[in-house]
Amino acid sequence: MTTRRTSHTAGVAAPADVAYRIVADVTSWPVHFPPTVHAVRLSGDDREERIRIWALANGALRTWVSVRRLDPAARTVEFEQAEPAAPVAAMGGAWRVEDDGDGGCRVELAHHYAAVGDDPEALALIDRAVESNSTAELDALRRAAEGAADPADLTLEFSDAEVIDGSVDDAYDFVNACDRWPERLPHVLRVELTEDEPGLQLMEMDTRSPDGSAHTTASGRVCVPGDRIVYKQTTVPPVMRTHNGEWTFRPDPGGGVRVTSRHTVVIDPDAARELAPEGLTLPEVRTKIRETLGANSRATLRAAKAHAEAHKEAHKGPRREARKEAHAEAGRERSGK
Structure with a gap:
C-alpha cells in the first residue's frame, strides 16, 4: 500500500x-x-x-x-x-x-x-x-x-421551540423530508436534495425573507432518526461568516413532543462594517439576523405541528373503529354468539 x-x-x-x-x-x-x-x-x-x-x-x-x-x-x-x-x-x-x-x-x-x-x-x-x-x-x-479578541456580540445563539400533540416520528419526518418544503412552507421557493447515503443530506434552498428578499443557501445535514438533525450552511448570506443549526425532537413532560430549532451564527465583521453606511449598527444586524432566521424557523415549526397533529387525528378514526370491533368481538365471545 x-x-x-x-x-x-x-x-x-x-x-x-x-x-x-x-x-x-x-x-x-x-x-x-x-x-x-x-x-x-x-x-x-x-x-x-x-x-x-x-x-x-x-x-x-x-x-x-x-x-x-x-x-x-x-x-x-x-x-x-x-x-x-x-x-x-x-x-x-x-x-x-x-x-x-x-x-x-x-x-x-x-x-x-x-x-x-x-x-x-x-x-x-x-x-x-x-x-x-x-x-x-x-x-x-x-x-x-x-478574531478571538473580537467582541462577543459577533456570535449569536438563539432557539425557538414548539410543543406538538403528535408523535416524534411524524414531527421528525416533516423536517427530514426537506425536499417537500416548497409545497409545505410558503417561505421556501426551491429545494434540491441529494442523499446518497441515508442520513447524510446535501441541500440547496431558495427562501424568501420577511422583507421580501430571496436568498440561496446550501447546507450539509446529519440526520439521526427521531432524535436530531444537525446542519451547517456551506453557502451563507454575505453578513454571516458561519451559520450552524440543529433540530431536536424530545418527548415533552406534558405529552407530545417538543421540537426545538437552534442557531449559532458568527457575523462577518467586515460585512457588518459595510452595512454601517446604510445606518445598521452591529446590534441592529444581530436583531435582523435573529428576526429573519427565527421567523423561518417558527414557520417551519408551525407547519410541522400542523402536519404531525393532522396525521395523529387522521389515525384516530381507524383506531377507534378497531377498538369498537375488538370490544364487539369480545362481547360476542362472552355471549356465545
Whole structure:
C-alpha cells in the first residue's frame, strides 16, 4: 500500500495557546472550520479521545471515526482514522502549533494517507480533498484565533421551540423530508436534495425573507432518526461568516413532543462594517439576523405541528373503529354468539 505524505503550514497572528485550544476542541470545529458539519467526542478525555466527524470532501458529505492523542504542553494533536471511509484506506497526521517568538504562532497540519487498492484515481481524489480541506481549515483557524479578541456580540445563539400533540416520528419526518418544503412552507421557493447515503443530506434552498428578499443557501445535514438533525450552511448570506443549526425532537413532560430549532451564527465583521453606511449598527444586524432566521424557523415549526397533529387525528378514526370491533368481538365471545 502506497502512503502519500503532505504538510501545510500557516502563520497566525495570535498566541499559540489560543490556536491550540481551537484545534483541541473538536466540538467547536463546525463553527470555525468550513468543511466540518458536525463533530462529537465518542469517548476519552483531553489526553486521548475517540471522535466522529461529519465533513464535506470534494462536494460529498462523509463521516469517519478518528482516535486523537493530545499533548497540551507540546501543543500537538496526533490523529488516525479508526474507521476510514472509502476510497480512503488509511489516514492520519498531526497538528503542531509553535510559538513564533513574536506574539504569534506557526501552525503545521501534516497528513499521511493511502487509497483503497492503491487506485490512482482514488488517490488523486484524496489528494484534492486533503489539499482543499487543509487550506480551508488553516485559513479558518487563523481567522478564528486572530478574531478571538473580537467582541462577543459577533456570535449569536438563539432557539425557538414548539410543543406538538403528535408523535416524534411524524414531527421528525416533516423536517427530514426537506425536499417537500416548497409545497409545505410558503417561505421556501426551491429545494434540491441529494442523499446518497441515508442520513447524510446535501441541500440547496431558495427562501424568501420577511422583507421580501430571496436568498440561496446550501447546507450539509446529519440526520439521526427521531432524535436530531444537525446542519451547517456551506453557502451563507454575505453578513454571516458561519451559520450552524440543529433540530431536536424530545418527548415533552406534558405529552407530545417538543421540537426545538437552534442557531449559532458568527457575523462577518467586515460585512457588518459595510452595512454601517446604510445606518445598521452591529446590534441592529444581530436583531435582523435573529428576526429573519427565527421567523423561518417558527414557520417551519408551525407547519410541522400542523402536519404531525393532522396525521395523529387522521389515525384516530381507524383506531377507534378497531377498538369498537375488538370490544364487539369480545362481547360476542362472552355471549356465545
